[in-house]
Amino acid sequence: MEQLFHVAPYTGYVYPNETVIPWTVLIAVYPYMTGLVAGAFTVSSLYHVFGIQKYKHVARFALLTALCFMIFVPAPLLLHLGQPARALNALITPHLSSAFAMFGFFAAFYVCLVALESWFAFRVDNVARAKSSTGVRRLFYRAITLWSDDVSEKALAFDRKWLYVLAVVGIPGAHGLHGYVGFVFGSLKAREWWGSDLMPVIFLFSAVISGVALLIVLYVVVSWIRKVTIDQDCLKGLTQTLWGFLMFGVLLEVVEFANLFYQGEEGIELIKEYVTGPLFVSYFVLQFGIGAALPITILTVMIFRKTSGRAFLVGTLVSAGLALMSVFMMRWNVVIGGQEISKTMKGLLDYHLPFWGREGLLAAICVLIAPLILLWILTRLFPPWEPTNQRASTSVTEALSELPYGTAPKEV
Amino acid sequence: MxxxxxxxxxxxxxxxxxxxxxxxxxxxxxxxxxxxxxxxxxxAKSFPTAGYDWTKHRWAYGIDATRCIGCLRCVEACKAENGVSLDAHHFRTWVERYVYLEGEDRARVDSHSDPQNIAASGSEKEYRFDNRYKNKKVTKAFFVPKICNHCQHPSCVQVCPTGATYKTKDGAVLIDHDYCIGCQYCVQACPYGARFFNDEQGVTDKCTWCYHRITKGLKPACVEVCPVNARIFGDMNDPDSDISQFIRNNRVQVLKPETGNGPTCFYIGIDKEVV
CATH class of the missing domain: 1.20.5 (Single alpha-helices involved in coiled-coils or other helix-helix interfaces)
Structure with a gap:
C-alpha cells in the first residue's frame, strides 16, 4: 500500500511525531492568496474611498481581482483538511478561543462584501448591457441586475453611497482578514519562528506589496492582450505605491529579524544555523535579495531618473514580478520555515514538496491559477475597463456612453 | 410615477x-x-464507560526518569493497545536517550525512531536503542519517557477551531475523532510534539492516558507494562494513590514550564538538556 504521508529527513534531534510536516505548501498558498486579496482591494479603495483619480482605470479591475482570489481562498484550506466534509463544523460550533474559529465568518462576510461592492460598481454597465442584448444574454444581465433597470440620478446616488460605504467597510475588512492570518501564525508560542508580535503587521505590508504587484502585472498583460495603450499615470501610481510599501515591508522584516537575533533566546544557535544553511537561498537570496533589494533598486533608479516609455514598463513589470515572488517566498519561509525548525530546538527538518497529490506542487499551482481563470471569465462578462474600450461592441459602447462611467464618486 | x-x-x-x-x-x-x-x-459524562463519573477524579501522571531503562515496552504496549500505526513517525508515547560523552557539555539526544536505532532493530515495528556509545566514554546518560502532558491550559485545546479537542473534568485532554476536521492547528500548537496526524482517519491523534482503561479502574497500558515503575499514574483526589505519593515525596518538575501550559505530567530525575 502506498504510504499516506511524506517523511521529512532531519538532522539533530526532533520529536518523532515532527517527522511528518503538518502544514504543506497549500498553507503557504493560503496567506499568499488572502494577501493578494487585501492588496488588490487596497488599490480599488484608493479610488473608491480616497478618490485618487489615477487609480480609476484599474479600480474595478482590482475589485474583480480581489473577488476572484477571495472566492478561491478556502480552496487550499479544504484541500489540506483531513476531513474536508466536516469543514462547516468550524462555522456551526466555532470554538471561540481558537485564532482560527472566526476565519470562516470573516471570509464569508468579506466575500459577500466584495461581491456586493462589485454588484454596485457594475450595476449601471449591466443595465446597459441588458438593454442592448437579446435572448439568453439579456436574461443573464437582467438576472444579474436583479431585474432593476433604474439608472435615475436618485438611483445612481444610492449606488454611489453604498459603493462608498462598502469600500470603507472593506478596508478594515480586507486588512483585518489578512492581519488575522498573520495572527494565526504569530500567536503560536510553540514555534519560535512564528511567535512574534510583528507578524500581523508584516503580513499586512507584504499583502499590499503582493496585491499591487499583481495588479501591475495583470494590468500590463491584459492591456497587451487587449491591444490598448497603458494609462501611464495609473501605472506610475501603482509603481510608486509598490516602491513605498516594498521599502517599508522590508524594513519591518529586518527589524523583526534583528530583534530575534539580538534577544538571542534559547535556540538562537539553531536559528542561526538554519538561516545561514538550508534557508539561505529562499530567505536571503530569493526573498530579500532578488525579491526585494533588486526591485527596490530598479524602482529607485527609475523614479530618480524619471524613466518613462518602454524602459519604465519593462522595469516596472520585472520589479512587480520579483515582488510577487518575494512575497510568496516570505509566506513559504514563514510557513515551511517555521516547521523545519524542530520544537526541540535541537534539530532541523527538511520539507520536500511532492509534485503530485492533494498537497503537491501541481495542486498548489492549480489553486493559484484558478482565480486567474475566473478573473478572465468575469472580465469577459463584466468588462471593468472604461467605456471607451476599443474592443467593446458598438452597441454596448453606445449604451454606456450615455451613462456616467460606473458609479464612482464624483470627481473632486 | x-x-x-x-x-x-x-x-x-x-x-x-x-x-x-x-x-x-x-x-x-x-x-x-x-x-x-x-x-x-x-x-454524556459517563463516556466512555457506563457509570463513570468524571467529576470524581483528577488524574495525573508521573515519570521517574532515574528508573527508566529504555526497554521500550511502554511504546510497544501503547501502539498495540491504541492501534497506533506501526511506523517510526506516529507515537502516543516515546522514549528519549540523553548521553553526555567525556569532554562534551551538551547531551547527545536520540529516540528509538532514529534511523540508526531502526536499523539496529531491523524494523520500524520493533523498538530498540542501538549500542552506538559502546566504545565511547560516557559521563552521564539517562532515558526520558514522553507522552502528552495533558496540560491544565492546553494550547491544543485553545487553538482547535471546532472544539473537537477538549479538556475533560477529570483532567485528560481528548479528541473527538468524529468531529475533528483534521486542520492540524493543534499539532502546530503543542509545544511537546505530542500530537500527530492519523492519516487513515484524517484526524489528529495523541495519548488519552488510555481513557478507555482508566475509566474502568485500570492503569494506562504504558504504566501497566513498565517493569521498573518508571511510569506512575493515579488520582490526585486520593491522597494515597501512587501519583499523590509520587508528587508529595519528590521534588517534581514539568517540561517547558515557560509555555504556561501547566502540564499534569510530573518528572523527577531530568536534566537541563531535556526538551
Missing amino acids: KQEMSKSEAARRGFLHTVAKAAVAGVALLGARPLLGKEKTAT
Whole structure:
C-alpha cells in the first residue's frame, strides 16, 4: 500500500511525531492568496474611498481581482483538511478561543462584501448591457441586475453611497482578514519562528506589496492582450505605491529579524544555523535579495531618473514580478520555515514538496491559477475597463456612453 | 410615477424586513447552539464507560526518569493497545536517550525512531536503542519517557477551531475523532510534539492516558507494562494513590514550564538538556 504521508529527513534531534510536516505548501498558498486579496482591494479603495483619480482605470479591475482570489481562498484550506466534509463544523460550533474559529465568518462576510461592492460598481454597465442584448444574454444581465433597470440620478446616488460605504467597510475588512492570518501564525508560542508580535503587521505590508504587484502585472498583460495603450499615470501610481510599501515591508522584516537575533533566546544557535544553511537561498537570496533589494533598486533608479516609455514598463513589470515572488517566498519561509525548525530546538527538518497529490506542487499551482481563470471569465462578462474600450461592441459602447462611467464618486 | 416609486420602495422594505428577520433567527439559532452543546456534554459524562463519573477524579501522571531503562515496552504496549500505526513517525508515547560523552557539555539526544536505532532493530515495528556509545566514554546518560502532558491550559485545546479537542473534568485532554476536521492547528500548537496526524482517519491523534482503561479502574497500558515503575499514574483526589505519593515525596518538575501550559505530567530525575 502506498504510504499516506511524506517523511521529512532531519538532522539533530526532533520529536518523532515532527517527522511528518503538518502544514504543506497549500498553507503557504493560503496567506499568499488572502494577501493578494487585501492588496488588490487596497488599490480599488484608493479610488473608491480616497478618490485618487489615477487609480480609476484599474479600480474595478482590482475589485474583480480581489473577488476572484477571495472566492478561491478556502480552496487550499479544504484541500489540506483531513476531513474536508466536516469543514462547516468550524462555522456551526466555532470554538471561540481558537485564532482560527472566526476565519470562516470573516471570509464569508468579506466575500459577500466584495461581491456586493462589485454588484454596485457594475450595476449601471449591466443595465446597459441588458438593454442592448437579446435572448439568453439579456436574461443573464437582467438576472444579474436583479431585474432593476433604474439608472435615475436618485438611483445612481444610492449606488454611489453604498459603493462608498462598502469600500470603507472593506478596508478594515480586507486588512483585518489578512492581519488575522498573520495572527494565526504569530500567536503560536510553540514555534519560535512564528511567535512574534510583528507578524500581523508584516503580513499586512507584504499583502499590499503582493496585491499591487499583481495588479501591475495583470494590468500590463491584459492591456497587451487587449491591444490598448497603458494609462501611464495609473501605472506610475501603482509603481510608486509598490516602491513605498516594498521599502517599508522590508524594513519591518529586518527589524523583526534583528530583534530575534539580538534577544538571542534559547535556540538562537539553531536559528542561526538554519538561516545561514538550508534557508539561505529562499530567505536571503530569493526573498530579500532578488525579491526585494533588486526591485527596490530598479524602482529607485527609475523614479530618480524619471524613466518613462518602454524602459519604465519593462522595469516596472520585472520589479512587480520579483515582488510577487518575494512575497510568496516570505509566506513559504514563514510557513515551511517555521516547521523545519524542530520544537526541540535541537534539530532541523527538511520539507520536500511532492509534485503530485492533494498537497503537491501541481495542486498548489492549480489553486493559484484558478482565480486567474475566473478573473478572465468575469472580465469577459463584466468588462471593468472604461467605456471607451476599443474592443467593446458598438452597441454596448453606445449604451454606456450615455451613462456616467460606473458609479464612482464624483470627481473632486 | 411617484406611486410606482413608492411601490418599489415598499417592496424593497418588505424584502429587507424579511432578510432582517431571517438574520435575527439565524443569529439566535447560532447563539443557542453552544448552550445545547453544553447540555449534551453534561449528560454524556459517563463516556466512555457506563457509570463513570468524571467529576470524581483528577488524574495525573508521573515519570521517574532515574528508573527508566529504555526497554521500550511502554511504546510497544501503547501502539498495540491504541492501534497506533506501526511506523517510526506516529507515537502516543516515546522514549528519549540523553548521553553526555567525556569532554562534551551538551547531551547527545536520540529516540528509538532514529534511523540508526531502526536499523539496529531491523524494523520500524520493533523498538530498540542501538549500542552506538559502546566504545565511547560516557559521563552521564539517562532515558526520558514522553507522552502528552495533558496540560491544565492546553494550547491544543485553545487553538482547535471546532472544539473537537477538549479538556475533560477529570483532567485528560481528548479528541473527538468524529468531529475533528483534521486542520492540524493543534499539532502546530503543542509545544511537546505530542500530537500527530492519523492519516487513515484524517484526524489528529495523541495519548488519552488510555481513557478507555482508566475509566474502568485500570492503569494506562504504558504504566501497566513498565517493569521498573518508571511510569506512575493515579488520582490526585486520593491522597494515597501512587501519583499523590509520587508528587508529595519528590521534588517534581514539568517540561517547558515557560509555555504556561501547566502540564499534569510530573518528572523527577531530568536534566537541563531535556526538551
